[in-house]
Amino acid sequence: MQVIAGAINTVYNWARSNSLWPLTFATSCCGIEMMSVSSANYDIARFGSEVFRGSPRQADLLIVAGTITQKMAPALLKLYEQMAEPKYVIAMGACACSGGMFRENSYSVVRGVDKIIPVDVYLPMCPPTPESLLEAIINLQKKIRTQDIFDRDDEIKAHKSRLKFDIDQKDLLICIDDDKYFEIEVG
Amino acid sequence: MNYFNISYFPDYVYIPLYYLIGFIVVAVLMLFVVLFLVLLERKLLGFFTVRVGPNRVGFHGALQTVADAIKLLFKEDIIPLKADKLLFTLSPILVFAPIMTVWAYIPFNGFFAVQNSVVGSLIFLSLLSFPILGILFAGISSANKYSLLGSLRACAQTLCYELPIFISLLSVVILSGSLDLNDIVSAQSINNNCFGWFIIPSLLGFITFYISSVAMMNRVPFDFPEAESEFVGGYHTEYSGMKFAMFFLAEYASMFILCAFMATIFLGGFLSPFGKYISDFLPLSDLIKTPLIFIEQFFWLILKTMVLVVAVIWTRATLPRLRIDRSLEFFWKLILPLSILNIFIVCLIKLFMGAR
Numbered sequence: 001m002q003v004i005a006g007a008i009n010t011v012y013n014w015a016r017s018n019s020l021w022p023l024t025f026a027t028s029c030c031g032i033e034m035m036s037v038s039s040a041n042y043d044i045a046r047f048g049s050e051v052f053r054g055s056p057r058q059a060d061l062l063i064v065a066g067t068i069t070q071k072m073a074p075a076l077l078k079l080y081e082q083m084a085e086p087k088y089v090i091a092m093g094a095c096a097c098s099g100g101m102f103r104e105n106s107y108s109v110v111r112g113v114d115k116i117i118p119v120d121v122y123l124p125m126c127p128p129t130p131e132s133l134l135e136a137i138i139n140l141q142k143k144i145r146t147q148d149i150f151d152r153d154d155e156i157k158a159h160k161s162r163l164k165f166d167i168d169q170k171d172l173l174i175c176i177d178d179d180k181y182f183e184i185e186v187g
Numbered sequence: 188m189n190y191f192n193i194s195y196f197p198d199y200v201y202i203p204l205y206y207l208i209g210f211i212v213v214a215v216l217m218l219f220v221v222l223f224l225v226l227l228e229r230k231l232l233g234f235f236t237v238r239v240g241p242n243r244v245g246f247h248g249a250l251q252t253v254a255d256a257i258k259l260l261f262k263e264d265i266i267p268l269k270a271d272k273l274l275f276t277l278s279p280i281l282v283f284a285p286i287m288t289v290w291a292y293i294p295f296n297g298f299f300a301v302q303n304s305v306v307g308s309l310i311f312l313s314l315l316s317f318p319i320l321g322i323l324f325a326g327i328s329s330a331n332k333y334s335l336l337g338s339l340r341a342c343a344q345t346l347c348y349e350l351p352i353f354i355s356l357l358s359v360v361i362l363s364g365s366l367d368l369n370d371i372v373s374a375q376s377i378n379n380n381c382f383g384w385f386i387i388p389s390l391l392g393f394i395t396f397y398i399s400s401v402a403m404m405n406r407v408p409f410d411f412p413e414a415e416s417e418f419v420g421g422y423h424t425e426y427s428g429m430k431f432a433m434f435f436l437a438e439y440a441s442m443f444i445l446c447a448f449m450a451t452i453f454l455g456g457f458l459s460p461f462g463k464y465i466s467d468f469l470p471l472s473d474l475i476k477t478p479l480i481f482i483e484q485f486f487w488l489i490l491k492t493m494v495l496v497v498a499v500i501w502t503r504a505t506l507p508r509l510r511i512d513r514s515l516e517f518f519w520k521l522i523l524p525l526s527i528l529n530i531f532i533v534c535l536i537k538l539f540m541g542a543r
């Protein structure tokens with residue numbers, strides 16, 4: 001039994017780590033760097049990730065490239081929920097990691113996307129260079145290769161326990177900062 | 188089919204067995220062809236845009252598409268809450284099945300096509316107009332406005348490319364006097380070299396057929412049904428995992444098989460361009476030579492098909508997507524009249540050159 005599970009794991013991890021199809025999702029300046037990653041100088045296609053999908057149903061990788069405002073947060077959560085398992089998130093740029101230069105005095109920016117969705121790889125810098133995005137993808141691939149196909153449920157549960165709101169509710173209230181609430185419907 | 192009739196099986200064993208074997212051959216061939224074509228496309232797109240393309244998985248990225256296929260197999264299958272479950276599940280099959288069926292009609296060499304038919308070319312093109320039903324159902328059933336708009340566009344476009352494609356086929360039928368694909372190929376072997384191919388009298392027909400078949404494959408510059416910059420993913424927006432993979436598979440399979448059809452009716456199919464086959468010059472007995480010639484015929488057909496496939500990919504890398512109204516105008520006002528004009532030219536050639 002364990003041998004079979006091990007074999008499945010090897011094949012499955014090899015396949016999904018080598019074909020991470022990103023979602024076309026960019027909210028601000030970091031998006032420009034993400035676009036240049038698929039150009040001739042950097043060529044994300046080498047890792048099999050040049051297939052940018054428009055529809056979240058077919059994407060595996062959500063690269064959060066840019067500032068997430070509180071208006072955008074519900075949309076981000078919705079996109080993440082619409083993606084099919086297995087799904088991964090790279091928080092690209094200081095804004096997505098922690099709020100970046102908007103962290104101190106902004107009235108509208110989410111301080112890090114990990115308040116909303118689980119993040120696999122954090123990529124700070126403002127903006128990250130294309131090479132560092134490639135490195136983030138390589139790191140994500142390394143991480144995937146050590147994962148177990150049967151552990152995914154536990155990971156999701158662990159993430160849910162970290163959140164400050166109940167993600168399974170139909171009409172749910174997101175608590176992003178301590179004093180601000182937003183309503184969102186996930187259907 | 189006659190070739191195999193020497194077997195000692197009774198008919199009720201033999202006929203199902205024959206079609207089972209035919210099915211397995213087609214299915215396996217198709218899977219490999221699609222895996223290869225996707226890789227070829229990604230590599231060529233890399234080449235055209237001065238990149239390297241996938242090169243990490245396997246030898247120079249040779250296993251990239253295998254990884255993609257396995258990942259899509261394992262991916263979660265989502266059916267939207269408001270979707271019509273039956274139609275939603277059925278439509279990828281409706282798209283995929285006709286495209287797989289038509290593989291049986293191409294004569295891959297002088298003696299083997301899974302199914303010979305006196306109206307082979309007609310059946311081929313008619314079956315290829317079926318997938319539009321699947322696309323329409325996919326759009327209606329997935330309860331998503333982008334899907335619906337994409338599939339409606341696909342229908343609008345179907346009307347405008349089906350006519351030129353059939354009229355261009357008509358020119359070939361006039362030249363050869365038959366709808367049977369085997370007869371069409373043998374009618375092109377009259378001159379015993381590449382000057383007998385129908386692309387020469389019916390060059391205009393070849394061009395209109397090529398353009399319309401690019402539209403039939405739903406590829407750039409005519410990929411409105413799945414235009415990513417306009418409607419997320421078009422008719423397959425809501426599809427994930429294996430169902431999406433079937434749409435993907437169908438697109439590439441139809442690309443290959445339409446190119447093979449084009450090679451068959453315009454470029455002499457499995458005929459060698461020099462009239463004689465290379466194996467003819469080898470000092471061998473007929474017993475060995477005959478199978479060698481069959482393999483060589485297969486090789487010529489695949490070679491011609493691959494040239495056309497690369498042309499299609501090249502078109503994709505070069506041209507931007509047209510606007511929908513411009514494209515409809517292009518088909519109705521330019522391609523359709525051109526293909527009708529081609530019929531006249533071909534008729535005149537047939538009249539004055541006599542029996543070619």
Ligand code: SF4
Pocket residue numbers: 028029030031065066067092093094095096100101125126127128
């Ligand atoms: S991290 Fe810097 S470059 Fe990236 S979105 Fe924020 S401000 Fe822009």
